[in-house]
Amino acid sequence: METGASNILLKINFSPSSPNNLLTEKCHLSVEIGLNNFSYCLFDTLTFTYILLKKFEFQAKDIKESCEKITNIIASEDLLQKEFYSSSLAFNNFPSTLVPTPFYKKEKNREILSFNHEIEEVLTDKMHQMDAINIYSVPTELLNLINKSFPNTQKKCNSSILIDQLLLQNEKTEKTIVYASIERKKLEVCVLSENKLEFHNSFTTDTKEDLLYFLLFSMEQLGLSPEKTELVLLDDILKSDEKYNLLYEYVRNISFGNRSENLNFTKELESIKSHQYFCLFSQLLCA
Secondary structure (H helix, E strand, C coil), X not given: CEEXXXXXXXEEEECCXXXXXXXXXXXXXXXXXXXXXXXXXXXXXXCCEEEEEEEEECCCCCHHHHHHHXXXXXXXXXXXXXXXXXXXXXXXXXXXXXXXXXXXXXXXXHHHHCCCCCCCEEEEEECCCCCEEEEEEEXXXXXXXXXXXXXXXXXXXXXXXXXXXXXXXXXXXXXXXXXXXXXXXXXXXXXXXXXXXXXEEEEECCCHHHHHXXXXXXXXXXXXXCCCCXXXXXXXXXXXXXXXXXXXXXXXXXXXXXXXXXXXXXXXXXXXXXXXXXXXXXXXXXX
């Protein structure tokens, strides 16, 4: 389904039969934004249940076009014009760098991040599950749009949510596990060992071969055997996908991740695989 003339694809739509009748003032709103996507979900604070999920995808040649399409999505969604009990928002797939707290100096933020990235507005997250600060950059035009559209919303880098939630889930796990969050043209790798983050990096993947190469490259950097090391997959990948079949040719110990057991979903939303939309559904837990 495409919306309007701007070629915005409504990829996922799990909504109640009468969404405009929802008591949004009793709901938490979680939003996830990238340069080619916009997702949001609602959590009912009375029943402690997720009740709605929507995901939009689009193509954009530059940040101006991305902001125009995000603006169109926000304006077209009546629910997003309402008041909420609370709200959070995550920037997905933007440049970021983790810095151990003892070495962190605020005045060095821009200098540190510019080593490997082109940057505009610089933001930071204090990590909850490790002693570090996540420094990340968001385009000025996009940040201005978000501040205008969601003025009282807590903002975070999606990587901060991913890392914190994985560390929380593995607080009693000592073995080494490679986590791969896979989305359209993006791979994010987290390696945990003895409940510590040993490695984190993101890669652009135009093909399934790119996905395989960067995953094996990451494992090689740490001396991990593809035949023995446990690989856990998250987000936009299914067992029936070609990219899964390619990964399984080289990495034999593969499983899919799970969202927190503390989260509840409507019957309709329970049809979504437990490894999908991992960070979006985890926003509330990492506030």
